[in-house]
Amino acid sequence: MRNKLAERIIFAGVDVGASRTKAAIIDSDKNILGWNVRKSGTNFTLSSNLCLAEALSMAHADKSEIRIAYSTGYGRKNVTFAAGSRTEIGCHAKGCYHYFPIAMTIIDIGGQDNKIIKVDENGKRTNFKMNRKCAAGTGAFLEEMCLRLDVGLEDMNGLAADAEGIIKLGSYCTVFSATEVLENIRNGKPLADLMKGIFYSVIKRVLEMDSLTDKVLMTGGVVAYNPYLVKMTEELIQSEILVPKLPQLTGALGAALFALESRQQ
Amino acid sequence: MTQEIKPIRKKIEATGLMNKYMAEYFHELDDASKSRDRKIAWCTSVGPAELLHSFGFLVYYPENHGAMLGATRIATDLIPYANAIGYSPDICSYLTSDIGSYLTNNTPLTKAYGIKSVPKPDVLVFNTNQCRDVQDWMAWYAYEFKVPLIGVNTPRTPTEVNDVIIESVAKQIEGMAVELEEISGNKFDPNKLKAVMALSKECTELWKEVLSLAATKPSPISFFDGTIHMGPAVVLRGTQHAVDYYEVLLTELKERVANKVGAIEDEKYRIYWEGMPIWGRLRQHSDLFAGLNACVLASTYCNSWIFSDFDESDPFTSMAKAYTELFIVRSDAAKEEYIKKMIKAFSIDGIIYHDAKTCPNNSNCRYGMPRRIETETGVPSITINGDLNDLRMISDEQNKTNIEAFIEQIEENR
Ligand code: SF4
Numbered sequence: 001m002r003n004k005l006a007e008r009i010i011f012a013g014v015d016v017g018a019s020r021t022k023a024a025i026i027d028s029d030k031n032i033l034g035w036n037v038r039k040s041g042t043n044f045t046l047s048s049n050l051c052l053a054e055a056l057s058m059a060h061a062d063k064s065e066i067r068i069a070y071s072t073g074y075g076r077k078n079v080t081f082a083a084g085s086r087t088e089i090g091c092h093a094k095g096c097y098h099y100f101p102i103a104m105t106i107i108d109i110g111g112q113d114n115k116i117i118k119v120d121e122n123g124k125r126t127n128f129k130m131n132r133k134c135a136a137g138t139g140a141f142l143e144e145m146c147l148r149l150d151v152g153l154e155d156m157n158g159l160a161a162d163a164e165g166i167i168k169l170g171s172y173c174t175v176f177s178a179t180e181v182l183e184n185i186r187n188g189k190p191l192a193d194l195m196k197g198i199f200y201s202v203i204k205r206v207l208e209m210d211s212l213t214d215k216v217l218m219t220g221g222v223v224a225y226n227p228y229l230v231k232m233t234e235e236l237i238q239s240e241i242l243v244p245k246l247p248q249l250t251g252a253l254g255a256a257l258f259a260l261e262s263r264q265q
Numbered sequence: 266m267t268q269e270i271k272p273i274r275k276k277i278e279a280t281g282l283m284n285k286y287m288a289e290y291f292h293e294l295d296d297a298s299k300s301r302d303r304k305i306a307w308c309t310s311v312g313p314a315e316l317l318h319s320f321g322f323l324v325y326y327p328e329n330h331g332a333m334l335g336a337t338r339i340a341t342d343l344i345p346y347a348n349a350i351g352y353s354p355d356i357c358s359y360l361t362s363d364i365g366s367y368l369t370n371n372t373p374l375t376k377a378y379g380i381k382s383v384p385k386p387d388v389l390v391f392n393t394n395q396c397r398d399v400q401d402w403m404a405w406y407a408y409e410f411k412v413p414l415i416g417v418n419t420p421r422t423p424t425e426v427n428d429v430i431i432e433s434v435a436k437q438i439e440g441m442a443v444e445l446e447e448i449s450g451n452k453f454d455p456n457k458l459k460a461v462m463a464l465s466k467e468c469t470e471l472w473k474e475v476l477s478l479a480a481t482k483p484s485p486i487s488f489f490d491g492t493i494h495m496g497p498a499v500v501l502r503g504t505q506h507a508v509d510y511y512e513v514l515l516t517e518l519k520e521r522v523a524n525k526v527g528a529i530e531d532e533k534y535r536i537y538w539e540g541m542p543i544w545g546r547l548r549q550h551s552d553l554f555a556g557l558n559a560c561v562l563a564s565t566y567c568n569s570w571i572f573s574d575f576d577e578s579d580p581f582t583s584m585a586k587a588y589t590e591l592f593i594v595r596s597d598a599a600k601e602e603y604i605k606k607m608i609k610a611f612s613i614d615g616i617i618y619h620d621a622k623t624c625p626n627n628s629n630c631r632y633g634m635p636r637r638i639e640t641e642t643g644v645p646s647i648t649i650n651g652d653l654n655d656l657r658m659i660s661d662e663q664n665k666t667n668i669e670a671f672i673e674q675i676e677e678n679r
């Protein structure tokens with residue numbers, strides 16, 4: 001059995017984000033064999049190695065079986081085993097198009113940046129935007145709010161979904177928003193309504209980045225753990241939103257697909 | 266480990282001569298400032314410098330000093346001094362860093378030329394054709410040095426520069442002659458003005474030819490080279506040195522064209538830069554693009570010192586026309602036409618818009634222009650956020666990712 005597996009040709013993609021590192025292992029038919037998500041920490045080389053090892057173990061594969069590995073993300077240059085690298089913009093586009101081969105607008109909400117990427121029906125990128133310098137509307141904003149409210153990250157979604165009302169925040173700024181949130185808490189406003197307002201703020205920041213055209217798709221860690229945020233976005237834009245099976249993994253998958261393509265070239 | 270490619274940029278040999286002329290220029294100003302044997306006028310970069318030269322003034326340009334503060338990366342440390350006395354961090358960072366430089370007596374002229382401080386002015390001259398900030402900037406120095414402040418208030422954002430506008434600007438320039446006679450102690454001499462205009466025109470035509478060589482493939486000159494080599498067109502126009510310098514530079518670049526030598530190794534993508542340079546990141550950006558085989562080869566910025574309308578036989582009207590026809594003065598409709606022409610002329614694959622936080626006048630991406638041009642021409646674009654001098658406004662990593670992703674996009678869509 002082991003020998004047979006050893007003949008496989010596999011490809012790896014690692015997406016080293018500012019907050020989380022993700023790895024995907026695929027075979028030459030583009031099937032996902034294994035994957036992993038872990039905190040990036042401060043040593044990107046170490047976290048990419050550990051992440052890859054976990055993904056390989058899930059795929060029941062050995063590092064030696066990897067034909068080519070590609071890296072992407074903020075720490076892509078720190079991935080020592082990668083033969084090449086692409087930006088996360090290109091990798092998300094590729095990963096999403098793999099799941100949904102249609103013209104689409106991808107909204108990726110990451111730990112420290114948000115992206116809106118437009119892809120045409122042939123999978124070609126036509127446009128993209130990243131958030132400006134500020135982290136308002138990103139995962140970092142949500143983390144900061146949770147910290148101030150003493151709410152666990154895993155509890156955000158449930159709270160927002162159960163809210164009966166919504167308390168909207170007025171400011172762009174993460175620090176001012178936190179002050180606003182605390183002021184509302186002092187005034188006895190329900191936590192759930194505030195959490196919904198915080199989600200609303202994230203969505204507004206994203207929607208003002210660019211117009212949405214064609215089908216809309218959402219990815220990223222925030223989306224992976226907060227399906228209610230997707231539901232709220234659907235209500236706001238009045239259109240159904242596609243979410244890939246592993247929304248946090250599209251960048252790593254895209255990198256693995258680039259690795260596969262590089263062999264074919 | 267994924268390899269960082271070592272970019273190869275070609276050195277321009279004429280640089281030595283430019284440095285020599287620039288050094289002479291600053292020393293002449295410094296000598297005059299100390300001895301007071303020649304009058305000094307400070308002038309905005311697209312102000313009526315020719316008129317000032319005709320009166321015998323040595324002309325100093327605070328914006329050039331601003332760019333030096335940016336390029337040497339000391340601007341970011343100096344800006345807060347101006348902020349602290351009431352100049353907002355949101356206004357021109359040339360202005361704030363220059364005032365900060367004055368307040369702390371910290372100038373890059375010291376390290377570059379051994380000059381202790383900027384030359385003391387006898388008169389300050391502005392033209393609001395580019396922005397209002399220049400007027401307020403000069404007003405600060407008028408107060409500090411107790412010297413006269415005079416200027417031209419040009420109507421901004423016209424689509425067509427019509428006769429009414431030209432006449433008004435021409436009259437204002439001509440009107441300054443009266444005060445300048447008094448300040449300089451010299452009578453206005455139309456022949457001297459004609460002679461200066463002729464030299465300025467010659468400089469302009471040569472500089473234009475230098476920049477137009479970028480239309481060849483590969484381009485012999487990059488935008489980053491241009492931002493350095495435009496120095497003489499800004500501060501030495503109207504003098505023989507500017508003409509001499511551009512003749513030498515032109516010869517060298519023509520030789521490159523003849524030998525198919527590009528400004529970067531293996532040019533694959535041809536990029537247009539719209540907006541101000543990020544002075545403190547010139548080297549970094551130049552390396553980044555060169556490493557991606559992308560040559561940023563044309564820009565609105567470097568072309569801003571081409572004054573084709575100069576005509577020595579009609580100095581005031583032609584000066585008014587040339588200084589008002591400029592890109593920065595015009596409406597978005599006129600600017601769009603200009604950029605579309607540039608895309609064609611230079612066979613551009615993509616446009617980078619630099620949205621400079623403190624200069625809305627040079628950041629032409631705030632009123633929907635990128636999308637309009639992209640839709641019409643099919644040439645993709647990207648906006649990066651930054652600033653000319655205030656490095657606190659920049660996220661290098663994000664700009665790098667944006668630029669790399671943009672070049673990838675162009676590559677993938679070929
Ligand atoms: S045009 Fe912009 S950079 Fe130049 S002086 Fe005016 S505000 Fe400053």
